Amino acid sequence: xSQPVPFQHKEVGRPTVLLSCLLCAAGCGVVGRPPADxxxxxxxxxxxxxxxxxxxxxxxxxxxxxxxxAPFVGRPLVYRLTTVxxxxxPYNAFLVxxxxxxxxxxxxxxxxxxxxxxxxxxxxxxxxxxxxxxxxTDPNRPLASARMRFLLTRPGPDxxxxxxxxxxxxxxxxxxxxxxxGDQVVAAFSGxxxxxxxxxxxxxxxxxxxxxxxxxxxxxxxxxx
Numbered sequence: 001x002s003q004p005v006p007f008q009h010k011e012v013g014r015p016t017v018l019l020s021c022l023l024c025a026a027g028c029g030v031v032g033r034p035p036a037d038x039x040x041x042x043x044x045x046x047x048x049x050x051x052x053x054x055x056x057x058x059x060x061x062x063x064x065x066x067x068x069x070a071p072f073v074g075r076p077l078v079y080r081l082t083t084v085x086x087x088x089x090p091y092n093a094f095l096v097x098x099x100x101x102x103x104x105x106x107x108x109x110x111x112x113x114x115x116x117x118x119x120x121x122x123x124x125x126x127x128x129x130x131x132x133x134x135x136x137t138d139p140n141r142p143l144a145s146a147r148m149r150f151l152l153t154r155p156g157p158d159x160x161x162x163x164x165x166x167x168x169x170x171x172x173x174x175x176x177x178x179x180x181x182g183d184q185v186v187a188a189f190s191g192x193x194x195x196x197x198x199x200x201x202x203x204x205x206x207x208x209x210x211x212x213x214x215x216x217x218x219x220x221x222x223x224x225x
Contacts (some may be wrong), residue, residue, distance in 0.1 A: 012121040040075075040095035041186040045105045045194050048201075057110045057205045062121030066102040068129045073097065077185055080135045092182030098129060103191070109197045110204060123165065125204070130169075132192070134176070134185045142172045144188030147194050152204065168203060170196045 072078060075097060094101070130147040137220040149169045153162035155220060172192035176184060 004206065023201065036151075039092050039182050041183060042095050043058045043094065043101050043105070043186065043193055044190045045099075045101075045109075045112075045197065047105075047108045047172050048198065057201065059204070059207050060122040061110060061204070063103075063110060064124060066106065066127040066129060067100050068097075068099045068102075069131060072129060072132050073099070077182065077189075078133045078139045080133050080137060085105055086133075092185070102127065102129060105193065105197060109201050123154045123207070124162070125151055126153075127200075132186070132189055134180070140178055142176045142178065142219070144176060144181065144185060144192050145171070146173075146189065146192035146196060147171045148193075148200075150200050150203075152207070165207065166203065170199050172196050 010152040061192075074088070075095075076090065077092050077094070079087050081087060090192045106125075110125070126148045129150075130149055132144075134142060134144050136142045147169065149167075151167050152165040154165055156163045172195040174188040174191040174195075176188050180188070199209060
């Protein structure tokens with residue numbers, strides 16, 4: 001793992017905004033370091049084999065572009081060193097922005113209805129990546145951590161205000177070796193995202209049965225976790 005100069009801030013008020021600002025400034029500390037080979041990676045997220053796990057998604061579904069929290073919009077890998085110290089890796093980065101990679105993965109994992117024209121889509125899934133970070137706060141037991149939030153809605157009666165079908169935040173963690181390389185960090189990131197997509201795929205696939213039991217689709221939320 002490369003070692004750019006860390007930076008620090010105090011925890012106050014709005015940590016997401018502070019983290020974003022500080023991460024943007026992280027690159028200033030690496031001037032003058034010896035040259036290193038830059039490496040670019042893609043998440044390796046393979047959809048489940050046909051028939052594995054939950055049944056295929058059968059509801060008419062539109063997937064909106066995945067939004068990404070500001071500190072993770074850029075391509076460099078993000079590390080957490082302590083509770084108040086984060087850094088960008090100046091040498092290891094994603095080849096394609098995370099939002100684009102997650103859009104592609106969601107379309108493949110929730111295959112049915114993903115390409116349906118918007119005027120025919122009944123359900124709308126809104127994904128949001130809150131964090132994807134390699135956590136080194138315990139240097140002997142580092143881990144990769146991902147957090148994504150999903151909102152599924154459908155039109156209300158008479159095409160009125162959309163009704164919330166479910167809101168769900170999913171978290172995944174994958175243990176890494178004590179001094180992981182860039183490709184090992186990305187492999188752990190991939191495992192985190194794969195776990196989250198497996199979970200959300202199962203929830204979305206179960207919607208038809210849950211709404212049939214409820215009787216009046218879109219009337220009240222099915223889940224809010």
